[in-house]
Amino acid sequence: MPSDFTSRQQPLRVSIDELRKTFSGKVIEHILNPRNMGEFQAAGGIGRASISCGDAMQICLKVRNDRILDISFMTDGCGPVIACGSALTELVKGKTISEAMAVDEDEIMASLDGLPDSETHCATLAVSALKQALVDYLALKREPWKRMYRQIDPFSSNR
Numbered sequence: 001m002p003s004d005f006t007s008r009q010q011p012l013r014v015s016i017d018e019l020r021k022t023f024s025g026k027v028i029e030h031i032l033n034p035r036n037m038g039e040f041q042a043a044g045g046i047g048r049a050s051i052s053c054g055d056a057m058q059i060c061l062k063v064r065n066d067r068i069l070d071i072s073f074m075t076d077g078c079g080p081v082i083a084c085g086s087a088l089t090e091l092v093k094g095k096t097i098s099e100a101m102a103v104d105e106d107e108i109m110a111s112l113d114g115l116p117d118s119e120t121h122c123a124t125l126a127v128s129a130l131k132q133a134l135v136d137y138l139a140l141k142r143e144p145w146k147r148m149y150r151q152i153d154p155f156s157s158n159r
């Protein structure tokens with residue numbers, strides 16, 4: 001009879017073995033150790049997007065001289081979208097705004113060694129949130145006074 005410890009570990013091992021049948025090692029690694037997850041207190045651009053499955057993602061940017069110094073993501077979505085958000089932050093950090101605008105689903109999926117067809121919309125969600133954050137950064141750059149309205153946004157707790 002397995003010890004308590006062994007019997008508790010078994011379901012996790014089985015589920016990771018199941019994941020390996022469907023996802024690449026890189027996807028699983030990003031799911032288990034997501035990079036840059038969280039949000040910034042004073043982000044230079046914030047983007048939020050949702051998709052038909054009902055999941056959402058938020059991206060926060062720190063930008064200086066049109067170069068992305070830092071980026072974070074949050075999501076309430078599935079494992080693959082965690083992997084996509086995590087991979088996206090690694091792809092985008094250090095890029096200029098225009099270089100980041102060119103990042104697409106294919107680049108995210110390539111960096112993850114692919115996703116099953118049924119999960120490609122997870123990469124689409126990550127790209128949509130990034131584009132919203134970039135648009136937000138450009139809007140604030142053009143009209144910095146809009147930041148004042150963010151500080152009194154009753155729906156935002158962390159801007």
Ligand code: FES
Pocket residue numbers: 051053054055077078079080081119121122125
């Ligand atoms: Fe909704 Fe992955 S299933 S984003």
